[in-house]
Amino acid sequence: MHLPDGIVPVEMALAGYACSAGLMALALHRIKARPDPQAEIPRVAMLTTVFFAASLVAVPVPPTSVHLMLAGLMGVTLGWFAVPAVLVGLFLQAVLFGHGGITALGLNGVVFALPALLAFGIWQQIGRRWPDLGAFLAGSGAVILALALFATIVLAGLPAELDAAAERMALRIFVLAHVPLALAEGVIVLTLLRVLRRVERRLLYHG
């Protein structure tokens, strides 16, 4: 679910870059406040490789198989580091696999980083008291927010003379087609965090 090059007008692409840069500056500010930010670089990089590799594996979600987005999981395990991790991941995906493109990088950054931060927030607020609920909401909430952002950007970006009704119809189908993905990611995050809480709590970001 990457926005490709050339779909949206150039002003939106530039605005996307500005928003991503803003998010990045905020995240870097929060990261600098941590005790030893440099020491966390390898940790963030290694976890990012796992997310990256896992998103390349197709997971069965009947009736088809899909590629996971994992933005929610990145938020829960990386906290504010999810923003640089998402941007690095998107850049590499654009360069290595041609998913997304370089003009759309900023917009894609917003589509993935905001949901990651949302998941982080949900996990911090709800996950403390009801971990399973928090995990499920973080996983599927991130997918839903990403879908919403994606749909909004495409709607706003397509040429105005197009038939609005048909456009909305197409987007509705697109969103409905992704409901199983949202559920699947919720289940994945829930199961995964149960495992981590049981055997390796250090992986859950607190801060």
Add this chain to the structure above:
Amino acid sequence: MAERGPGPTARLVIALVLAFGIASVQGLAVLPYVFVLAIGLVLASGQWRMVLRRMRGPALLALGLCVVLPLGSGTTVLAELGPFRLRLEGLEAAALIAGRLLSIVAVTLALLAALPPFQLVAGLRSLRLPALLADLALLTLRYLDEVTAELRRAHLARQIRGGHRGWRALPDHATLLATGLIRAQARSERVWAAMRLRGYGAGLAMPLARLRARDWIGMSVALIAALGVIWLDRVL
């Protein structure tokens, strides 16, 4: 590999400038000039086979747009084929979007695909990108293959012992991902020790050579070309 033409930093700048120049095209009239520019770059890169191969995905997407948009939107009906109506506005929009998409992808691939990704990241670093981002990208690239292979072997191990198929495999996937994360965490501790022991401070990337004359020439030409495309788009 980057000995021919501009270095990685300049290539990144050129790609960004041209891509945004093309992205700002609003009319169909300038598209032929854009195509000439893109095809010229692809031929000059000497990598046209690889560029074509990697363009298959975007080409499919463009084809999809060209089928869906003319049928689904617009008011001026051009032709009727049974229940389908081909419409002018949709056709124009599709041609514009597909044209921009394909030319931007062709230009970026022609400029960047032949460079090793590590050099690209080093190039980003010399564009004053925060060191944290560049180091993150370098380490991620460095370990991506190994982690992918590990994950693949773990999937094999699951399969050999009769792991479920279909939706019942979801929890297993989550477990595999969890083990992957745990191993990544342990590994990151060792990598950090290794980095610190050899005096990590100024970043991982080797400093790139300073910009040379051909880098400056390339960037200037790209800027002029991009502005030219925008100007032509206005006047045509």
Add this chain to the structure above:
Amino acid sequence: MAGPGSVTLLELDALSVGRPEYGAVLSDMSLSLAPGERVGLVGPNGAGKTTLFHTIAGVLPALRGGVRMTGKPVSAGQFRPDIGLVFQQAEDQLFCPTVIEDVSFGPRNLGLPAAEARARATRALDQCGLSGLEDRPVHHLSGGEKRRACIAGALALQPDLLLLDEPSAALDMRQRRRLIAVLAGMPQAMLIASHDLELVLELCPRVVLIDQGRIRADGPARAVLGNAPLMDAHGQEVPHSLTPHHPAGHLHVRSSP
């Protein structure tokens, strides 16, 4: 081919295997194994030992030729509980959070009731000397314990054939010795790939030497491993316990405490 008198468990029949990026990695391998037989598989890095194991276990497809277990062909992608593969990298094989979950994963997938799956897992852990570590998170095991947990995971399926890929890597001597004792006490047929020739010599009466995807020798362990020109031609060394003693060896030792 297996007559009533000479039962064959595993049979490779002019097997060739390729990897997409390269050409053939294994060519024209023929081999047969009797039930309960232990065979060592030796050869340099990249000879194709791991590839062969993956093909036998049905993970990789054969290009030509085939694999038969007790006369029936093994095809890729099938779940074969009668073949237990122990991976070269123990970490990759232990994908469940705790030891007992990992070892009972196979039996659970056989459709056994939970209690019986657990009983089988407990028995396998006991066989491998891991009783008491059932609920330990997998990543808190030592290297040797991980290796034994992998073997237990394969044993819990009660296979007729065990494929062991570098079982002694990263073990210390005590653990290695314990592993040898454990393996020596098992009734299953085994194929053991290893660079640890002393281990092969202790466990396997028969050795197969492969190099560049072909079988170069197949015979009694001492004859193959002790054949210096043959071993040397394929980048191996005759194990110490089979060499005439070093010039400074034994005599020197006997004089030291």
Add this chain to the structure above:
Amino acid sequence: MAGPGSVTLLELDALSVGRPEYGAVLSDMSLSLAPGERVGLVGPNGAGKTTLFHTIAGVLPALRGGVRMTGKPVSAGQFRPDIGLVFQQAEDQLFCPTVIEDVSFGPRNLGLPAAEARARATRALDQCGLSGLEDRPVHHLSGGEKRRACIAGALALQPDLLLLDEPSAALDMRQRRRLIAVLAGMPQAMLIASHDLELVLELCPRVVLIDQGRIRADGPARAVLGNAPLMDAHGQEVPHSLTPHHPAGHLHVRSSP
């Protein structure tokens, strides 16, 4: 302590080290090393070899006692270019994209100009027999080449002391032999932790045996490694080249082809 006559390079002084989750992992270790001396460090899994190396290199802090290099204390967290640590896992140590970048990483961080950093790296690669592989991506190296690249990375800092943790793990025989030749030709002092006792025997005139975080023996290699009761008490085995030959050993071989 080091008088002018008896120069000491490294000195451990009643060193104790703990891990947060466990208690003390090393207790009361005293040891000294002369410049250029090669010492083998043997002991079972979990004895504390890796922990000791990490403490010497200043990655882990000491609980009590201390580490001194040429008389000056080493404290945790400091960058010590005079100590080169080669990790047990080669992959984790090679974190840069290409071989030359990785090997020159240390010199660059010493603040040397780029050309000199590169020259040092080239020299170190040459010493390790890796000339020609400068621009190879690190993940395209074989296991043995990775290990040697790690050593080159440590050598490029021109350390006085090399700490090698399991240098021969996962190597096949040809690569292992090549590694031994490379190490034997180096002038630096070395501490070599290994389960491969034959390698220790070939490289180190002196051996230290540790178990459960304490030094159990320290002396000439043949005396320590050949002492069967001592080795047995600490879960080790006398290496084959030091044992009186097996009952079925040589004679059998000489009769085979």
